[in-house]
Amino acid sequence: xxxxILPYVLILPVTLFLCLFFLYPFVLVSKxxxxxGAGFTLENFQDVTSHWKFPIxxxxxxxxxxxxxxxxxxxxxxxxxMVNGMGRGRDLVLYxxxxxxxxxxxxxxxxxxxxxxxSGFLNSMLxxxxxxxxxxxxxxxxxxxxxxxxxxxxEIWRATAIMLVILVAGIGLIPxxxxxxxxxxxxxxxxxxxxxxxxLLRPSLQTALVLRVILAFEIFAVVAALGGTLFPVLxxxxxxxxxxxxxxxxxxxxxxxxxxxxxxxxxxxxRILRVPKGASI
Amino acid sequence: xxxxxxxxxxxxxxxAGKFVYIAAVVLLCAWVLVPLYFLLINTLSSPExxxxxxxxxxxxxxxxxxxxxxxxxxxxxxxxNSILVAAITMVMSITIGAPAGYAxxxxxxxxxxxxxxxxxxxxxxxxxxxALPLAVMFIRTGLDDTVFGLALVxxxxxxxxxxxxxxxxxxxxxxxxxxxxxTLGCTRxxxxxxxxxxxxxxxxxxxxxxxxxxxxxxxFAAAVLTIENRTLTAxxxxxxxTSPLHLKFAxxxxxxxxxxxxIFAVRKYLFAMWGIANR
Amino acid sequence: MRIKAKMAGVASGAALLVAASVxxxxxxxWSTQAKPVEEAQSMRENVLAGHGDAVDYQPNDGGPWLTRxxxxxxxxxxxxxxxxxxxxxxxxxxxxxxxDLSDMGVGSASETFNNLAMLGTDSAQYxxxxxxxxxxxxxxxxxxxxxxxxxxxxxxxxxxxxWSANVMEATGEAKFGFPAxxxxxxxxxxxxxxxxxxxxxxxxxxxxxxxxTAWETFLELWAVTNxxxxxxxxxxxxxxxxxxxxxxxxxxxxxxxxxxRPDDFVAFPAPAxxxxxxxxxxxxxxxxxxxxxDMEASKALVAYMLSxxxxxATLRATNFFPVVDVALPDDLPPAVQxxxxxxxxxxxxxxxxxxxxxxxxGAKGGDFNRVFVDTFERIVLAGQPIRAxxxxxxxxxxxxxxxxxxxxxxxxxxSDGACPVE
Numbered sequence: 012x013x014x015x016i017l018p019y020v021l022i023l024p025v026t027l028f029l030c031l032f033f034l035y036p037f038v039l040v041s042k043x044x045x046x047x048g049a050g051f052t053l054e055n056f057q058d059v060t061s062h063w064k065f066p067i068x069x070x071x072x073x074x075x076x077x078x079x080x081x082x083x084x085x086x087x088x089x090x091x092x093m094v095n096g097m098g099r100g101r102d103l104v105l106y107x108x109x110x111x112x113x114x115x116x117x118x119x120x121x122x123x124x125x126x127x128x129x130s131g132f133l134n135s136m137l138x139x140x141x142x143x144x145x146x147x148x149x150x151x152x153x154x155x156x157x158x159x160x161x162x163x164x165x166e167i168w169r170a171t172a173i174m175l176v177i178l179v180a181g182i183g184l185i186p187x188x189x190x191x192x193x194x195x196x197x198x199x200x201x202x203x204x205x206x207x208x209x210x211l212l213r214p215s216l217q218t219a220l221v222l223r224v225i226l227a228f229e230i231f232a233v234v235a236a237l238g239g240t241l242f243p244v245l246x247x248x249x250x251x252x253x254x255x256x257x258x259x260x261x262x263x264x265x266x267x268x269x270x271x272x273x274x275x276x277x278x279x280x281x282r283i284l285r286v287p288k289g290a291s292i
Numbered sequence: 293x294x295x296x297x298x299x300x301x302x303x304x305x306x307x308a309g310k311f312v313y314i315a316a317v318v319l320l321c322a323w324v325l326v327p328l329y330f331l332l333i334n335t336l337s338s339p340e341x342x343x344x345x346x347x348x349x350x351x352x353x354x355x356x357x358x359x360x361x362x363x364x365x366x367x368x369x370x371x372x373n374s375i376l377v378a379a380i381t382m383v384m385s386i387t388i389g390a391p392a393g394y395a396x397x398x399x400x401x402x403x404x405x406x407x408x409x410x411x412x413x414x415x416x417x418x419x420x421x422x423a424l425p426l427a428v429m430f431i432r433t434g435l436d437d438t439v440f441g442l443a444l445v446x447x448x449x450x451x452x453x454x455x456x457x458x459x460x461x462x463x464x465x466x467x468x469x470x471x472x473x474x475t476l477g478c479t480r481x482x483x484x485x486x487x488x489x490x491x492x493x494x495x496x497x498x499x500x501x502x503x504x505x506x507x508x509x510x511x512f513a514a515a516v517l518t519i520e521n522r523t524l525t526a527x528x529x530x531x532x533x534t535s536p537l538h539l540k541f542a543x544x545x546x547x548x549x550x551x552x553x554x555i556f557a558v559r560k561y562l563f564a565m566w567g568i569a570n571r
Numbered sequence: 572m573r574i575k576a577k578m579a580g581v582a583s584g585a586a587l588l589v590a591a592s593v594x595x596x597x598x599x600x601w602s603t604q605a606k607p608v609e610e611a612q613s614m615r616e617n618v619l620a621g622h623g624d625a626v627d628y629q630p631n632d633g634g635p636w637l638t639r640x641x642x643x644x645x646x647x648x649x650x651x652x653x654x655x656x657x658x659x660x661x662x663x664x665x666x667x668x669x670x671d672l673s674d675m676g677v678g679s680a681s682e683t684f685n686n687l688a689m690l691g692t693d694s695a696q697y698x699x700x701x702x703x704x705x706x707x708x709x710x711x712x713x714x715x716x717x718x719x720x721x722x723x724x725x726x727x728x729x730x731x732x733x734w735s736a737n738v739m740e741a742t743g744e745a746k747f748g749f750p751a752x753x754x755x756x757x758x759x760x761x762x763x764x765x766x767x768x769x770x771x772x773x774x775x776x777x778x779x780x781x782x783x784t785a786w787e788t789f790l791e792l793w794a795v796t797n798x799x800x801x802x803x804x805x806x807x808x809x810x811x812x813x814x815x816x817x818x819x820x821x822x823x824x825x826x827x828x829x830x831x832r833p834d835d836f837v838a839f840p841a842p843a844x845x846x847x848x849x850x851x852x853x854x855x856x857x858x859x860x861x862x863x864x865d866m867e868a869s870k871a872l873v874a875y876m877l878s879x880x881x882x883x884a885t886l887r888a889t890n891f892f893p894v895v896d897v898a899l900p901d902d903l904p905p906a907v908q909x910x911x912x913x914x915x916x917x918x919x920x921x922x923x924x925x926x927x928x929x930x931x932x933g934a935k936g937g938d939f940n941r942v943f944v945d946t947f948e949r950i951v952l953a954g955q956p957i958r959a960x961x962x963x964x965x966x967x968x969x970x971x972x973x974x975x976x977x978x979x980x981x982x983x984x985x986s987d988g989a990c991p992v993e
Contacts, residue, residue, distance in 0.1 A: 014399070015401075017395070017399065017480075018395040018398075018399035018401040018404075019395075019401065021391040021392055021394060021395035022391070022392045022395050022396075022407055024387075024388045024391065024392070025388050025389060025391075025392040025411070025451060025455060026407070026410070028388055028447070028448070028451065029410060029411070029414055029448065029451065032426070032444055032445060032447075032448040033413070033414045033417075033422070033448050034410070035425070035429075036422040036424075036425035036426050036429070037413070037417060037422060039425045040421050040422060040424075040425065063945070063949065064945075064948075089316075090320060093313070093316065093317060093320075097317075102559060102560075104317055104321060105559070106555065106556060106559050107321045107324055107325060108320065108321070108324060109501075109555055109559075110324055110325075110328065110552060110555065111324060112501060112502075112505055112551075112555060113505050113508070113509075113548060113551025113552050113554065113555050114509075114548050114551070115508075115509030115511075115525075115547060116509075117509070117511070117532060117533070117544070117547070118331075118509075118544040118547050118548055121331075121532065121533075121540055121541065121544045122327050122328070122330065122331050122544065123327065124802075125330055125331070125334055125541065126327060126330060128799070128802070128812075128814075129345075129797075129799050129812070129814045130343070130344070130345035130346075130347070130812040130813070130814055131347070132330050132347050132349075134345070134346070135345065135346035135347040135349075136349075138346055139346060145743060145744065146345060146814075148797060148798050148799040148814075149799075150799055150801075150802050151797075151798030151799045151800075151801065152798055152801060152952055153798050168323070168324070168327060173502075176498045176501065176502075177457060177460065177498065180457070180460075180461060180494055180495040180498050181460060181461070181464055183494065184461065184464035184465060184491070185464070211464075214397075214459070214460040214461075214463035214464055215460045215461075215464065217460065218456045218457060218459065218460040221412065221456070222415070222452070222453065222456060225412065225415050225416045226415070228416070229416070229418060235753045236533075237802075238802075239751070239752045239753055239801040239802035239803075240751060240752060240753055240755075240801045240948065240952070241801045241802075241952070246418065247753075249418060249421070250418075250420065250634065251941075253420065253421060253634070254420075254633050254634040254637060255633070255937040255940070255941070256937040256938050256941060257637075257663055257934045257937055258937075258938075259421075259424075262421055263421060266417055266418055266421055269416065269417075269418075270413065270416045270417055273412070273416035274409070274412070274413075274416065277409075277412055277416075339811075339831060340831075343808070343811040343812040343813075344812075345812060345813070360608075360609070360612075361608075363612075364612065365615070420634055420638070423635075423638045423642075424638050424641055424642055424645075427638060427639060427642030427643075427646075428642045428645045428646045430642075431642060431643060431646035431648055431649075432646050432648070436650075437650065512634065512635060515631055515632075515635035515639075516635045516638045516639045516642070519599060519627070519629070519650050520627070528608065531606040531607060531608060531611070531630060531631075531632065532608075533754065533804075534606045534607045534754070534804075534805070535606075535607040535608045535609065536607065536609065536807070536808070536827050537808055537811075539607075539608050539609065543608065
C-alpha cells in the first residue's frame with residue numbers, strides 16, 4: 012500500500028470511533044460551558060473561578076499530583092528494574108505488584124479508610140504496640156498533614172501499578188546486548204541504569220507519565236473517601252456542579268479547566284521526553 | 293533466561309547487596325498485600341467485629357456478609373454481563389487501537405500531533421459529564437441497555453491506553469528489524485505479523501489488562517446505560533458507599549476478586565516477553 | 572490462534588445478547604431512596620414482591636439517576652416507569668416532565684405534604700410516598716454524663732454542648748458526632764434545626780445578629796465534636812464503632828445502630844434554642860415521567876406504594892414512616908420504634924418550631940443547600956469571621972431567592988413575592 016496513505020488508514024478506525032463516542036458528546040457538553048442561555052460568554056468560567064473553594068481545590072489537585080506522581084515514577088522504575096534482574100519467583104512478584112491495577116478507586120478508598128479511621132487498623136496496631144493509649148482521629152481537620160499523607164499513600168498504592176506494567180513491558184524490549192557490552196566495559200549497575208535503561212526507556216516513560224498525570228488530575232473517589240470535606244479537589248467540584256447544583260455549564264467549565272491543565276502538562280512531558288523519529292535505538 | 297538470576301558472588305558486599313535486594317522485594321510485596329489482607333479480614337468478619345476496636349488481625353471466617361451478596365437475585369446474570377462487556381471492550385480497544393499505535397510510531401504524517409491530542413483528550417475529560425448526550429444518542433439508536441452499547445463506551449475509555457501502550461512498544465522495536473524482514477522477501481504485512489507482532493504480544497496483554505480492568509470497574513456509564521442488562525458493578529456495588537460497613541467491605545472484596553483472577557490468568561502472556569527480549 | 576477463537580466467541584456472544592435484549596414488561600422503579608444494598612434487597616423482596624406485576628427496583632446515586640432520567644426525557648422515549656425521590660429532586664424537575672397525578676385519588680394524609688407535591692402548580696406532580704426526620708441518638712454510656720437537671724427529651728443546645736463537654740472530659744475524646752462528610756446531610760441541620768431554633772427563620776434571618784449567635788453556639792458544639800466528623804456521612808457507623816456517643820442524623824442513617832444493638836442506644840428529640848425546638852421533615856415521593864412506557868402499569872404501582880400494607884412494609888424495609896393514616900403494628904424493628912418515639916416527642920414538645928422543606932426553589936435547590944454548606948465550611952473549617960462570612964453568603968442567598976421568586980416558608984414570616992434576606 013502507498014506509504015503516504017497507510018498511516019491514515021491505520022488511524023482511521025480510532026478516529027471514527029472517537030469522533031462518534033467522544034468528540035460528538037464532548038462538543039455538545041463544552042458548548043454549554045460557553046453559554047448561559049444566550050450567545051457566547053465566559054460567565055461560567057468567571058463563576059467557577061471566583062468561588063472561594065476554587066483556588067483551594069486547584070491548589071490541592073496540583074499539590075497532590077506533584078507529591079504522588081514523582082514517587083510513583085521512582086517506585087515503578089525501581090520495581091521494574093528489580094523485576095528485570097530477578098530469576099526465580101519473578102512471575103509471582105510481578106503478579107503481586109500488579110494486583111492494585113485491578114482495584115477500582117472506589118474499593119481503594121474503602122480499603123484505606125479501614126486503615127486510617129479512628130477505629131481502624133492503624134490505630135489498632137499502634138495501640139497494640141503500646142504507642143498510643145487511645146485511638147487517634149487521623150483523618151480530622153486537626154491533622155491536615157496526615158489527611159494529605161493518607162490520600163497520597165492510597166494513591167501511590169493504587170496507581171503505581173499502571174506505570175509499572177508499562178515500564179516493565181518497555182524494559183523487556185531493551186536488547187540485552189547493550190547490558191552485556193556495558194558490563195564488559197565495567198559499568199556499574201547504577202551507570203547501566205542511567206546510561207542504558209533510562210534513555211532507551213524513553214517511549215515507555217513518556218506514555219506512563221502522560222497517562223498517570225492525566226489521571227492524577229481526575230482524582231476523586233479516593234480523596235472523597237479519605238479526605239471527606241477537608242480536601243476539596245477540582246473533580247469533586249465538577250461533580251458537585253453537575254449533580255448537586257444542576258449547573259451543567261459550570262461543571263463543563265471546570266472540566267475544561269482540568270482539561271487545559273492536563274494538555275499543558277502532557278505537552279511538557281512530551282517535550283522533555285521527546286522520542287526521536289522512528290526507532291529510538 | 294534463568295541466567296538472569298541475581299548472581300551473588302562470594303564477597304561480602306555482594307551478599308549484603310543481595311540481602312537488601314530481597315528485603316526490598318519482600319517489603320514492596322507486603323506494601324501491596326497488607327491493605328488487601330485487611331480488606332479480607334473485614335470481609336470475613338461479623339458486623340460486630342467490623343465495628344469493634346481494636347481490630348483483630350486474623351479473620352474470624354464469618355461468611356455472613358458474603359452470603360448476603362450470594363443471595364442476591366440476578367447476580368450471575370450481572371456477572372456474565374460484566375465479563376462480556378469487559379471482553380468486548382478488550383477486543384475492540386486492541387483491534388482498533390493497535391494499528392493507530394503502529395502508525396504513530398512508524399510514520400510521520402500531517403496531523404499526527406492533533407491525532408495524539410485527540411487520543412489524550414479522551415482520557416482528560418470526565419465521563420459522567422459526557423454520559424447525558426451519549427445516553428440520548430444510545431436511546432435514539434437502540435444501543436441503549438445493550439451489552440454491546442456499554443462496551444462501546446468502555447472502549448472509548450480504554451482506547452487511549454491501547455494506542456499509547458502499543459505506540460511505546462512499537463517505538464521500542466528497531467525499524468531495522470522490519471527492514472531486514474522486507475529485504476528477506478516479506479511484505480509489510482507479513483513482516484509485521486511474523487517479526488513485530490510476536491515481540492509486542494506481551495505489551496498487547498498489558499493493554500488488554502487495562503481494558504479489562506477499566507471496563508470492570510466502571511460504574512457511572514454502566515449505571516446510566518444499562519437497565520435490564522446490568523453489569524455487576526452497576527447492579528450491586530454502585531451504592532457501596534451508602535451501605536453498612538460490613539457489606540461495604542464484602543462488596544469491595546467481590547469487586548476486587550474477579551479482576552485479580554483475570555490478571556492472574558493472563559500473566560503468562562505478560563511475562564513471556566523475557567524469553568524473546570533476552571534473545 | 573487462541574486469541575482469534577476468543578474474539579469470535581465474544582463477537583457471537585455479543586450478537587446473541589443484542590438480539591436477546593427485547594424490552595421486558597417489568598415496571599422500572601428508578602429511585603434515589605433505599606439505596607443501601609440491604610434496603611434495596613428488602614424493597615424488592617418484602618415490599619414490591621406483593622405487587623401483582625413484576626417490578627424492577629433500581630436505586631441509584633443522584634448522578635446516574637438524574638442523567639438517565641434527563642436522557643430519556645430528551646430522547647422522548649423511556650424505560651423508567653416510576654420515579655422515587657426526595658421532594659428536592661422532584662422540585663428541581665420541570666413540572667411538565669411529570670405526569671399529572673391529581674386524578675388518581677391517592678395522596679398523603681397531610682395537606683402540607685400534598686401541597687408541596689404540587690411543585691407550585693395546581694395539580695399533584697408527584698405523590699408523597701414516605702417521610703422521615705432528623706433526630707438525636709446516644710450511647711447509653713453517655714447518659715451518666717448528662718448535665719444536672721437536664722431532661723434528655725427536652726434538651727437545649729447549651730445543655731447538649733455541656734453534655735458533650737462532660738463526655739469529653741470523662742473519656743478524653745470528643746464524642747459528639749455530626750454528619751459533615753461529603754454525603755452527610757449537614758445542610759439540613761442548619762436549615763431545619765439550628766436556624767429555626769436560634770433565629771425563628773431561615774432565609775429572612777440568614778445574616779441576622781441571632782444568626783451570629785447561632786454560629787457561635789455551633790462553634791462551641793464543634794469544639795466538643797469528634798474531629799473526624801468531616802468524614803462522617805452515616806452516624807450509625809460511628810455509633811456502632813463507639814467513635815461517637817452522641818449523634819445527630821437522619822433517622823434512616825441511624826437505624827442500623829438501633830437494629831444491631833437495640834439495648835445500647837437511645838433516641839431523643841433534637842435540642843431547643845432561644846426560639847424553640849426547630850426540626851424538619853423529610854419527604855420522599857413517587858412520580859411518573861412523561862416518557863413512561865406503560866402509563867397504566869406505572870399508575871398501578873404508584874397506587875400500590877400508597878396502600879396501607881405497602882406503607883408498613885416500606886417502613887420495615889427503609890425506616891421511612893408512612894404518609895397515610897395507618898395503625899402501626901407492635902412488632903416493628905427497634906430502629907423504627909426508637910425513631911418513631913423521638914419524632915413524636917419532638918413534634919409534641921411545647922416549644923416545637925417545625926421548619927418546612929424549602930419550596931419553590933426549582934433547580935436552585937442545590938445552590939440553596941450550598942449556601943449553608945459553604946457558610947459552614949468557611950466559618951467552621953476555614954475559621955473565617957462569622958459576620959463577614961454571613962454578609963458575603965447573604966448575597967448568594969438573596970440572588971437565589973430573587974432569581975426563583977420563591978416566597979418564604981415556615982418558620983420565616985410569609986412574604987409577598989420572593990422571600991427577602993434581611
